[in-house]
Amino acid sequence: MSIIQQMNSKLANMIAAGEVVDRPASVVKELVENSIDAKATNIMIEVIDMGMGSIIVTDNGMGMDFLDAHLAFDRHATSKIMDESDLGHIMTLGFRGEALAAIASVSKVTLKTRQENTEGIEVIYHGGIFVKDGTSTLNQGTVVEISDLFYNTPARFKYIKSDLAERQAIIDIFDRLALAHPNIRLTLVMDNKTIKSTYGTNDFYSLIDQIYGSKMTNGMTIFEQTVQKIHITGYLLSPQIARSRKKDISVFVNGRYIKNYKLVQAVIDGYHSFMMVGKYPIALIHLEIDPSLLDVNVHPQKYEVKFVNESILAYYIETYVKEALLKQTHQIPETLKNISKGLDETYIPLNLNFGEAVISESKPVYETQNTEKTPKLPDLEFVGIFSGTYILFQNEEGLYLMDQHAAAERIRYEHYFNSLAHPNPAVKHLLFPHHLQLTSDDISVISNHPKKMNAVGFYFNEQNDLVGLPIWLNDSEVEIAIEAMVSMIVEKDAIDLAILRDKLAKDISCKGAIKANKALSLSEINSIVKNLRACENPYTCPHGRPTLIKLSHHDIERMFKRVV
Ligand SMILES: Nc1ncnc2c1ncn2[C@@H]1O[C@H](COP(=O)(O)OP(=O)(O)OP(=O)(O)O)[C@@H](O)[C@H]1O
Ligand SMILES: [Mg+2]
CATH class of the missing domain: 3.30.1540.20 (MutL, C-terminal domain, dimerisation subdomain)
Known part of the structure; x- marks a missing residue:
């Protein structure tokens, strides 16, 4: 007797959801990316109880019509690609057509949306099941409210980390989305308190100060280079602002934050003689690449991309970082100048200030x-x-x-x-x-x-x-x-x-x-x-x-x- 059964779509969605939404922070990421793809210029993220209470993302983007507001919850339903040829030139952050379906299958979702000159719509899903729809009053754009996240997947619920880790994960996601999109005004409110906000004025100085703290751009070096059709812009914060973790070295490709060990290491190597041992800089590398030279369809969360020529790119990034920092030697503090000099002449200055x-x-x-x-x-x-x-x-x-x-x-x-x-x-x-x-x-x-x-x-x-x-x-x-x-x-x-x-x-x-x-x-x-x-x-x-x-x-x- 055959024992294999086709899963029903609800179960299949819940299983697949785990790949896309593993924690509240990934819900924030997916919703904000949708807002960005909808050409929003102003996005507000409100989080209650580290996302386990509710997550509300409000945007002023293009909104959806009645049919799309329902289709958006179907798995593999997207407005961003039509056929396989589109996979070769993806310029949107989303394209897999699964994020909303995944989120909806493990939470309760109220989506309100309104296109220009139309009436607002409201659609409610619980655990991936349609509950009701109707009209709604709102400005042009979309509001997605998620509550009771993971209420129907107790195993996932149990593994959500400590409050603080979740809070920090949400802030990290916010930082990266903001740093990737200097032209969008983003606000993060947690438990009714504004944690961070950006102006959306395309000014990296104020953006970085908003994200990392005031005056962090003192001594920042910027470089811009184009090599092999890749436009590279680096925002290199002063080596004096040394961090013990690598996480503040961020690489973005066509407005998408990516995790790439080699490129991060290239930045570290570029900073090498300017930093203390075991310390890492705050730096942003923005890459603009012809999408045909990239494969973003590597992982459901889309943090990984495959480059045609990653090693060469890493080499150039290291070189440009090094050159840019060297040009700024007048901004390098005395002590650090001594170290770089010291490395050449095998002289390492010593401080005997033991107290x-x-x-x-x-x-x-x-x-x-x-x-x-x-x-x-x-x-x-x-x-x-x-x-x-x-x-x-x-x-x-x-x-x-x-x-x-x-x-x-x-x-x-x-x-x-x-x-x-x-x-x-x-x-x-x-x-x-x-x-x-x-x-x-x-x-x-x-x-x-x-x-x-x-x-x-x-x-x-x-x-x-x-x-x-x-x-x-x-x-x-x-x-x-x-x-x-x-x-x-x-x-x-x-x-x-x-x-x-x-x-x-x-x-x-x-x-x-x-x-x-x-x-x-x-x-x-x-x-x-x-x-x-x-x-x-x-x-x-x-x-x-x-x-x-x-x-x-x-x-x-x-x-x-x-x-x-
Ligand atoms: N804030 C929004 N404003 C306008 N349209 C939206 C918004 N959020 C979702 N949509 C529409 O719903 C569709 C489904 O969204 P969903 O996030 O599930 O998939 P996607 O963004 O196309 O791909 P991915 O799964 O890679 O994110 C989108 O393609 C888009 O057309
Ligand atoms: Mg999406």
Whole structure:
């Protein structure tokens, strides 16, 4: 007896829906993309309860007629392509004709729409089933209201992440849609509060400031190039605004945000000598390409596209980013200029600003550590400095080269790692509130999680300016510390102290170690050796590079072929 049955369309839609709408943020994406395709110039997104209460997208686009307002809910029904030949030149964001059907199959949808000089229409679907239709009053355009998302798919409902992760996912989608469409006015309202809005004036300076926070475009570099029929525009924010995540490097193709590892890496490589290790820039790359050189039909969410010549494109992007940043050298801060110079001349400036406790000659820093257990550096006799970077030592076993930068990083890392071990650090109250150069997303996380911030010693006033910080943290390192904590709250919804300690200590030690250009005095070299000796793991920097290399007598004699 045959046991295979054709699925009914309702079940097939629900199964397929999972590919298109996996979370509230993807509903926002699909609805706004529809509004953009309908040539809207003003789009408002209202979200209640992270999208699980309701999502309403209102646009002033072309609207739909009565029949289309019903057909829009059918699977594989689209106004954007007619036949397979259209797949070769897609210029709209949607084309698969499945998003509304997918959303409707897992929620309750009210669609109101009105074309120019016609009456407004309302159509209601619950769980993909038509409920009713009628007339409606509204301005020209479309309003789509989604409520009770995933009410009929409890398995999906259960896997929706924490409130904060959903909130951030919606904001991220909004940011990308806005950055992709500078000519459209977009507003995001969450739980009746306007979170972000853009002017739609085609001005990237105000757009980027609206998305990332005020004055973020200070020191921004823009380049524009055309290569092999691809028009590339880059908006490169100052390398000083360093982020710990790559997510603020955005690539857009013909107004579509895409995920492309190679092209993102090309931007990172272009920034390479201008950024600190492990830090990433905020940058936008807009590509305008003849759609016949692209395949956007790779994945239902359309985040992936296939380029004809991706590697060459990556090469050009890296080159243009590098050239543009180099041209702007007058805007690169002193310290960063020193690093790029340093890379050519193998000179890496060192900052020995460990704070009093660490640099003190008379008092070892890690007095409390059990010196028996920690690995020890051998006794070292200072010989000299090679190339401004390597300190040479000798003892009866041979010659030692210490990378002063790596050693300083290790010392700073352990200092901060240990400082951060105290769960309730003493707080330094600031006389004047300190205004931080953080993105608006960071600020919103901070203002929503005062308790988590207070628990690790950070206090803010109502303007989100810093008014108190842990006593162990240098004022100049505040931004990097806060950014690390914000990314942890966003990713984990909590500050995991162990991970934070490691991450912060790495970030801060790295930043501090390239901050100043300071030649070493003998007492500072002594201080390095003493402090490195006290470290738990003195032989590598926090990123795993060696701090000390030994050339034994035997090695040297072998090099001179005195022995074989
Ligand atoms: N806001 C809107 N304004 C005008 N028409 C709309 C709007 N939203 C949807 N439509 C119409 O409904 C159709 C179906 O929308 P749907 O999102 O399901 O498919 P699509 O956008 O064509 O393709 P995709 O599944 O790739 O998004 C669209 O092709 C469009 O004609
Ligand atoms: Mg669509």
